[in-house]
Amino acid sequence: MRKLFLMLLLAATAAAEAQCFVSSFSSLGQLFKTTGNYALDQKFNASQADLQVLFGVNVDLYMYNDGNAPNAYAMGSSSPRYHGVVAFGTSLLASHLWNMDKGEYAVAGVLAHEFAHVLQIKKGCTLSNPGRELQADYLAGYYFGRRQYLAVGLYAFANELYALGNYDFWSPSFHGTPDQRVQAMLAGYRKRGLSVNEAYAAGIRYVNDDEGDAEQEACAECDGAGTVSESRACSSCSGYGVLACRTCSGSGGYYAYGYNAYRVYGYWWYTCPGCNGARSFRCATCSGGGTVNYTRRCAACRGTGKS
Known part of the structure; x- marks a missing residue:
């Protein structure tokens, strides 16, 4: 499922013959700040904000009319406010x-x-193509791993991937074969437990095949993530999922006479205003489940993700 999903995603970035890292946008024509669709603009803005935080970059994002050559491009920015521009x-x-x-x-x-x-x-970055493109795929896979998007199955691009892939090793726009790109994204996805700087360095090692990083099998304990998810009993509620009302200590009320008091077996009973007689509340820490999930570094591979 993971490999299929990555194949679907990579179809778009292999869509055109032109390379997506350029030195000038002069040939693209007029650039726009909107897609012309409010819903799409919202998704663009949300993805832009999320990616800027994760990658630690400021990006000036535009749309342009790509006509019969569908693509997306990135280049450096002349503005000190941005690290780069994306069209x-x-x-x-x-x-x-x-x-x-x-x-x-x-x-x-x-x-x-x-x-x-x-x-x-x-x-x-001093990498040349296809290494530069494959490292970008590696980091894109890392992004999807961090956001756990691979849990969502997509089947949209399966039939298009190999038709759109580029196999011309002599083309200056070469991105890597479709299978190479899938493998690069999968490798990046497995490094989702790393910081972005660690993932960047791991991506360079991957495309350079240093120390057999691209060939070494993923750790079976953590599936190559470098981290393991576990759960433990909630310390706030001791695993019960509920907490006794502090106002009435879980009794639901008091033996007292007052407003809204009523007779119970010959005594006046006053319902607790804190819990309205419910005696307890759902634990906010564990949302009533009694357990909390956390992530730790994999002990088997010491966080490397490799066996």
């Missing part, structure tokens, strides 16, 4: 992404790839 083609959006099932996830995937290029600009 997203309207044809790429309309023809290859949004008209298909769950296109919003593919939009986020393409943006993650382009924002990864901006991170490369910020860090002065």
